[in-house]
Amino acid sequence: MSALFTTGRAFLSRAAKSAAFSRSLSGLPTYENIIVEKRGKNDSVGLIQLNRPKALNALCDALFDDVNDALDKLSEDKGVGCLVITGNEKAFAAGADIKEMQNKTFVDCASGNFLGHWGRVSKNRKPIIAAVNGFALGGGCELAMMCDIIYAGENAHFGQPEILLGTIPGAGGTQRLPRYVGKSLAMEMVLTGNRINAQTALSAGLVSKIFPTGRLVDEAIKTAETISQNSQLIVALAKESVNKAYETTLAEGNEFEKKIFHATFATADRKEGMTAFVEKRKADFKNN
Numbered sequence: 359m360s361a362l363f364t365t366g367r368a369f370l371s372r373a374a375k376s377a378a379f380s381r382s383l384s385g386l387p388t389y390e391n392i393i394v395e396k397r398g399k400n401d402s403v404g405l406i407q408l409n410r411p412k413a414l415n416a417l418c419d420a421l422f423d424d425v426n427d428a429l430d431k432l433s434e435d436k437g438v439g440c441l442v443i444t445g446n447e448k449a450f451a452a453g454a455d456i457k458e459m460q461n462k463t464f465v466d467c468a469s470g471n472f473l474g475h476w477g478r479v480s481k482n483r484k485p486i487i488a489a490v491n492g493f494a495l496g497g498g499c500e501l502a503m504m505c506d507i508i509y510a511g512e513n514a515h516f517g518q519p520e521i522l523l524g525t526i527p528g529a530g531g532t533q534r535l536p537r538y539v540g541k542s543l544a545m546e547m548v549l550t551g552n553r554i555n556a557q558t559a560l561s562a563g564l565v566s567k568i569f570p571t572g573r574l575v576d577e578a579i580k581t582a583e584t585i586s587q588n589s590q591l592i593v594a595l596a597k598e599s600v601n602k603a604y605e606t607t608l609a610e611g612n613e614f615e616k617k618i619f620h621a622t623f624a625t626a627d628r629k630e631g632m633t634a635f636v637e638k639r640k641a642d643f644k645n646n
């Protein structure tokens with residue numbers, strides 16, 4: 359396990375931030391609001407831990423800038439095949455930072471495209487697993503849904519309580535949630551602000567597995583490690599194909615899938631995978 363990025367950035371204007379990330383002794387960036395490590399076999403898993411525990415990991419602008427920067431760095435890292443985003447045992451994230459947005463005006467939001475920079479999570483080509491313990495509320499629930507797989511700890515709670523603040527979800531809560539849990543439950547959550555627990559989230563389809571709180575992150579890393587052992591090139595294509603199912607008709611999606619399937623036959627990794635099967639050995643993928 360190698361700790362890549364720790365804490366220690368002073369307050370700066372947003373524009374200045376990306377240029378001013380301080381560097382650790384290893385030459386890698388350090389962050390104020392997240393801890394980033396490489397974990398798993400051959401350091402093949404990038405682990406991002408949201409780290410504003412006093413504010414229950416409320417997603418202030420600076421935190422999301424840190425997340426985006428870490429995602430960029432880990433995506434460029436050829437040794438990393440899958441990412442995990444987690445919080446702590448009390449909170450994955452309690453939503454957008456209410457204190458930071460309390461005095462914003464419509465003009466501030468519209469002209470600055472408020473929350474626009476959150477969308478980069480779902481555009482990442484590497485798979486991302488959200489490991490959710492505790493509260494995943496508002497933007498926290500939305501961040502989990504931007505990931506590709508959601509694992510929940512037994513104490514997890516998901517909700518979109520924006521209605522209680524006199525607003526609505528602004529990062530996909532009214533769009534992704536109905537697709538995952540169906541219209542009725544999503545509508546109830548969005549209109550009442552009520553939360554659902556891990557068990558309900560599992561039966562409704564929002565999460566794929568539940569683990570004891572203390573084991574959650576290790577289990578997410580284990581799955582991420584398994585994904586990392588496959589060809590990164592083919593994993594990215596498979597992710598793109600599954601995501602198409604949410605963005606297009608069934609017929610168009612099937613057509614897209616067939617083209618991508620055919621395209622895998624132009625890769626060395628497809629040849630290696632099938633040859634390894636026939637030769638009864640483990641495939642040695644080179645990501646090309």
Ligand SMILES: C[C@@H](CO)C(=O)SCCNC(=O)CCNC(=O)[C@H](O)C(C)(C)COP(=O)(O)OP(=O)(O)OC[C@H]1O[C@@H](n2cnc3c(N)ncnc32)[C@H](O)[C@@H]1OP(=O)(O)O
Pocket residue numbers: 412413414416417452453454455456457458493495496497498500519520523525526527528529530531
């Ligand atoms: C716009 C969308 C994005 O599309 C949003 O995300 S809006 C935000 C939606 N989220 C919420 O409305 C949740 C707000 N938080 C809570 O309801 C509660 O904090 C709680 C998660 C249910 C936990 O309650 P608990 O009593 O255990 O803890 P505290 O309320 O005392 O909170 C501890 C500490 O954290 C600060 N904090 C919590 N959530 C936020 C937040 N979203 N933004 C900013 N700060 C938050 C809270 O103020 C406390 O800090 P203190 O004031 O004591 O310094």
